[in-house]
């Protein structure tokens with residue numbers, strides 16, 4: 552199933568082929584002088600993939616307002632079509648991460664087949680106990696898995712167990728749990744007891760986890776609770792993961808930390824204890840801004856990947872997902888641009904000469920060590936990323952191809968605007 556005309560992609564790629572060959576050749580010679588093989592790097596770029604969240608293709612919003620775009624996806628079927636376009640053009644987003652109940656259907660085997668037609672598989676399943684559903688007996692206004700009332704905790708546990716069942720049908724192997732539980736007033740709840748309640752409820756979900764599944768615990772410093780959040784930081788997340796067992800790991804969302812936190816160091820610590828689950832990529836300036844990955848601080852993104860590439864000999868098995876709120880851009884364009892920026896950071900980090908860096912560090916040659924990172928970060932690896940896309944049938948310039956296709960205008964006619972379409976930020 553093809554969302555964008557193959558003829559269009561082919562003709563645009565053909566028009567840019569000579570310039571791409573020239574740029575790729577020049578970069579190959581530059582890297583060869585540094586003792587690096589561009590083909591090995593292109594192979595890494597081709598193997599790279601980051602998951603797209605199904606909710607990401609809808610327009611996000613803030614707590615003040617949401618300004619819907621044209622041709623927004625109305626349901627999971629439209630979302631898969633949009634995610635299919637992103638994968639078709641970038642060739643680096645082979646999986647989607649669904650969210651329940653937003654993506655509920657009656658037949659998940661059929662949904663899995665439908666996704667496969669877009670060459671998409673299913674990544675981690677996301678549960679939702681941070682808002683109330685219409686048919687829900689007990690409210691999550693005062694919490695879910697950490698709620699003071701065991702009946703409410705049980706309802707939230709059962710929802711997570713249902714998500715696991717859905718995920719099994721979809722071919723997923725992980726459950727991501729993020730809760731909004733916390734307090735807005737000192738004294739509102741007993742902070743120690745809330746954490747104990749959370750661990751009790753999470754233990755029941757963990758007990759229902761298939762043996763080949765992983766549970767991703769996502770922490771978030773604040774919002775919607777503004778005084779205290781139950782799983783507010785990587786320390787709480789790690790305690791929970793260690794308490795629950797080996798199948799529980801810590802997910803790092805780049806926006807869920809205090810300003811100026813050294814996230815790459817947290818990454819190094821979680822790798823050390825074997826508890827790093829993976830990432831939710833986005834960028835931020837002030838808080839959990841959910842801006843596009845690499846749009847504000849691409850160097851930080853590079854430094855995160857520097858830790859990951861450095862730890863590759865340890866055999867990491869990580870989950871990568873984009874988690875952003877697209878408020879002022881076409882979500883498909885933002886997701887394609889973000890997927891490319893994330894791949895860029897990965898390839899740049901792969902340029903670092905690890906042996907030379909270790910030698911400089913051993914000799915306390917501070918500036919030499921720093922310059923090695925900077926040299927990798929300042930290398931424009933765009934020709935490698937483009938080559939990886941084109942060799943896999945993607946677009947030389949995904950955003951140009953998308954704009955030339957008129958996909959959004961066509962969808963605006965097919966998909967009449969609906970009020971209250973679900974979207975979210977986790």
Ligand SMILES: [Mn+2]
Pocket residue numbers: 769804831874977
């Ligand atoms: Mn997230």
